[in-house]
Amino acid sequence: MPSLLxxxxxxxxxxxxxxxxxxxxxxxxxxxxxxxxxxxxIAGVFIxxxxxxxAVVIGVSQLNITFQLPNLALYIVQLIIGxxxxxxxxxxxxxxxDSQKIKPLSQLTTFQAFLVGGAATLWDFPTALPYLAAIERxxxxxxxxxTIVSILGIYNTIFILPLVALVGIYLYLGDHSVNLxxxxxxxxxxxxxxxxxxxxxxxxxxxxxxGIAFFLGQPIFQ
Numbered sequence: 001m002p003s004l005l006x007x008x009x010x011x012x013x014x015x016x017x018x019x020x021x022x023x024x025x026x027x028x029x030x031x032x033x034x035x036x037x038x039x040x041x042i043a044g045v046f047i048x049x050x051x052x053x054x055a056v057v058i059g060v061s062q063l064n065i066t067f068q069l070p071n072l073a074l075y076i077v078q079l080i081i082g083x084x085x086x087x088x089x090x091x092x093x094x095x096x097x098d099s100q101k102i103k104p105l106s107q108l109t110t111f112q113a114f115l116v117g118g119a120a121t122l123w124d125f126p127t128a129l130p131y132l133a134a135i136e137r138x139x140x141x142x143x144x145x146x147t148i149v150s151i152l153g154i155y156n157t158i159f160i161l162p163l164v165a166l167v168g169i170y171l172y173l174g175d176h177s178v179n180l181x182x183x184x185x186x187x188x189x190x191x192x193x194x195x196x197x198x199x200x201x202x203x204x205x206x207x208x209x210x211g212i213a214f215f216l217g218q219p220i221f222q
Contacts, residue, residue, distance in 0.1 A: 044117025084206030089200025
């Protein structure tokens, strides 16, 4: 259990380096009176990501019960995810594309900001490889529903920490936070993809090695 939690925390920390939600949050914080919209946006991200993860875990677990999938099949899925992560990280561009620019959102209501958070999260979900790796591992356990819900809650709390930190910076510095948040945005654009590339390659290697270790009878994370 401790090694599994450490593994999931590491995945969540990597997953939190999400350029889509971060760009939205930075933009919202540059609008007038942004805190209610920003908090609603974070709530939309958290609830949607948590619910989607829970739905997939339950679905995979049900398939496992129905078809009695052996651990071999699940570790093959892990190997595939590891290879995809490695290749995705290896081929990740070093610079952010102009497609990350978003239209003005200053007129959003809090409920609309909540919906934007959910929509942005669902848009990214099919490519959320660290989350899919975490879901695959959780699905191999025999945890009860309450434990699974709690683990996914911990994962998603870590996932939204950068977004919460940005709101904290705004609340602490007020209008003086604009320059700092702008500098953070520039740093993300400059270094974010380089760091993400390194972490994706590293995680891919870990998943591949753990998959190979399973075939040798010594899985790393259980």
